Amino acid sequence: MAIYIIGAGAIGKALAVCLTRHGRDVHLIRGRVDDGSSYSEKITLKLKSGQELTTDIRFNSLRNFTDLNNGLVVLTNKSFGNKDLAKKLKSKAVNSPIVILQNGLGIERSFIEHDFQEIYRCVLFATSQNISKNEVSYKPVAESPIGIIRQNNTVLDTIVKEIDTPEFRFIAEKKIDKTIWKKVIANCVFNSICPLLDVDNGIFHRNTEVFSLARKIIKECVLIANKQGIELEVKEVEEQVISISQMSDGQFISTLQDIQNKRETEIDTLNFEIFRLAKKMNLEAQVKETKLLGELVKLKSELSR
DSSP: OEEEEEOOSHHHHHHHHHHHHTTOOEEEEOSSOOSSOOEEEEEEEEETTSOEEEEEEEEEOGGGOSOOTTEEEEEOSOGGGHHHHHHHHHHHHTTSOEEEOOOSSSTTHHHHHTTOSOEEEEOOOEEEEEEETTEEEEEEOSOEEEEEEEOSSOOHHHHHHHHOOSSSOEEEOSOHHHHHHHHHHHHHHHHHHHHHHTOOTTHHHHOHHHHHHHHHHHHHHHHHHHHTTOOOOHHHHHHHHHHHHHHTTTOOOHHHHHHHTTOOOSGGGTHHHHHHHHHHTTOGGGGHHHHHHHHHHHHHHHHHO
16 A cells, blocks of 8 residues: 655654655655655654664655545644645545544544545654754654544554554554543643743653643643543643653654744644633633643744744
């Protein structure tokens, strides 16, 4: 099965390197730029162990493909581009399984609205950042679970098997909703506090005052999750935040990288999506700090651009 990775950022490159090295037929497609370009570059993936993996990766443009229905489409692009991407893929890959490796709530909505029949969500437990144009730092935190949003014929275990490698691990998750919420709440913490303080992910296990702020965000978001029928405890999310912080110490969260590189962020599908759901339930006053941090990140992003 051909694997089309859309989004040539740090995670897209890391996944492409791992899959290519294990013999998969990989096509890395740039998410932001669709200018018809096609070229190869050597990409070096630097692992936490100190090992370096260097592989020739072919970069491509979506317009160069007329039919992606013979393969698996994996999305590592920024989720704010999903609305336009779903429209483009409607004529190219509506019958292909779509695996979404993005942060946020409701990010699969555009693909459901365009009637894609096989949609899968992955909750990514790995961090990656570009060191230079051709070097990427990659740190896995845990196996990344994949679950079904909408499924037709393809078996979940087959999807997992296609993209799982020893360096970049995936597992099947039958009940993905709780996992999505748990990670989204952690992302609301990392993607708002770290960019505002200009610090790496390790700050939460190193600094008790910063973690106290994180606990306030977690408490607000867990309330909304519970109201949405998701059984979550504040303590289990706190433990996940600390675990991710320890495992990705020294790594910078994607939103901070986006601000530093003058790019749009995904904060709308994190803090602001929590607020949107809270508002629908007349609970907006209960998530005021989550919203405030989101607004500050958005302002910082806009000012950087």
